Amino acid sequence: MSHEGFSYAAPWWLPGGNAQTLWAALASRRHFGPSPTWTRQRWNTPDDDFIDVDQARHASASKAPLLVLFHGLEGSSASQYAVAFADFAAANGLAFAVPHFRGCSGELNRAPRAYHSGDFEEIDWILRRFALEHPGRALIAAGVSLGGNALMRWAAEMGESASQRVRAVAAICSPLDLAAGGHAIGQGFNRLVYTRMFLASMVPKALKKLEQHPGLFDREALLAARNLYEFDNLFTAPLHGFRDTPDYWSRASAKPVLHQIRVPALALNALNDPFVPASSLPTPQQVGRHVTLWQPGQGGHVGFPVSHGAVGLPGHVRAMPDAVGHWLLQHI
Template sequence: MSLLYGKDFRPPWPLRSGHIQTMLSSSGVRRLLLPAAAKTVSQGAEPVVVDGGNGVRLSGAYTAQSSRPEPRGLAVLFHGWEGSVDSTYVLQTGSRLLADGWDIFRLNFRDHGDSHGLNEALFHSCQLDEVVHALGDIARRWPARPLVLAGFSLGGNFALRVAMHTSLVGIPLSYVLAVCPIIDPAVGLFSLEESAPWFYQAYFMRKWRHSLLTKQKAFPEHQYFEMSEMKQHLRGLTEALVLRHTDFKSLQQYLDGYSVAGDIMQAMQIPATILTARDDPVIPVRSFEQLELPPNIELDIAPYGGHCGFIRDFGMTSFTDDYIAGRFNAVADGHDKM
């Protein structure tokens, strides 16, 4: 099977709207319309807690494939901000890879899914060390090879940053693929506030406030925010998080802390692919066009797809499933020949 590229994604009208693609990507409508085959990764999945180092615990789910005598390898999936291992796009991608013979590990970031009670400190996007440590624990406990990684949105940003550290700590990661990753967090924040339609910020803020209230209930003895701070919009609440719960001295310093913009990814030592869409209303395409990338990183900008949408038709299946599976399978075929 030849590899797919972003230019191959040509959805029918009206799915050529980036806003419709984005809104459908995580909608309840999509979850209802998805075929049963898109949810098989959750059947028989083993819930596990992995070691994030320094006492940190992260939750996840492991599913062993049964379609081949031996697995193609181990595929690890990272969800986006306020998503989880049970997000529609994670289930759909995991189910497709499972059918192709991959063992699957879906990781929850701190305070995502139902993991708010595992760690007292709040999640923030610069907690890279615990995710790298968790990936190392996963690699040791489930030794199928090759080990490949895919992430979506903030999970794509984490996946790229993790991949730049694995060679330093001896994690045998073979390949990473990021779908619509956050590149320059400051640009993304400004875009949500200033140029994206109001309902995107409202959607994320509703989910984030709900998550923070869940965290507060898990640790009632610890006051995470004042009520006046909880009522602020994205920038104000993010700044309160930074000043209250991190060592960063300013919001900008924090945002720079998880940026992969400019030439930062020159440090990438393994093959990687970045897939995004020119009509993504959440992460401006100019952030991708301004990247300075080494030859081992493939940048693929599709004309359509919205933010982590890439929905093919009204059956709600996603182009990214075949896209990711094709590249992962190519890595496995090359690994088998080595």
């Protein structure tokens, strides 16, 4: 197991995974350069739906690599990690794009489906399209949380042929064992804060989906859902071809198939991530030689805030994109 690639130390005034997670999301500095601006393209999907893809407007050479970032649950190009990665890309002359999973760009998608943690067919279609549109650029891809699990599932499914699409992939704070992550987020403080936050976004979107497609699921049962297990059982699992939540969490998890990956892959997980129990993380014996594991003791869930300036405030989150981005660039 490799720790040396990202020697992260949390600021002394942010002890614990929850503080590091929440500060990074709510109060951290995301960019050193200008705030990123985006050009949005709408891509029609093979099943007559659409996704919205945001491409950063900063300059990059025509042959510079393209970094594609897949966001996490209910994330977008406005998420703090997406802004920080855009800043890294601008500073290093890379083209940068954030494809939104269906329904995450601010406009509800048309089809009777949304997105899920094992959506590797969607990842495949998106990466193929990027490769077609940017034939002169080397492609590298990173995924955060849900997006990272889906990206690793894709790399495992593709095996040797993944290298025809990308040079390297990275998963950041991904619940590679979805059952362990799903149960962790449904308990105690996590349930009070994070579960409530996710459901506050996911339930209204699901109800709009029901207006689009009457009879898709039981409205009253969904309104009664109090955790992600219950939500996934009623909505995510049946809409995406899974029997129920246990079937979804089992078949969509990347951890059991990480050994099938044949392209350089990085899995970064903080040991104090409140969503991802350290006991559930993969070991070197489980992943094979193509996968690098970075498992620092601190960082929280997509946190990794760093002290900045003489006083150590307000803190920034560029260190993690720098470390992950430079690791990816080593494989071009």
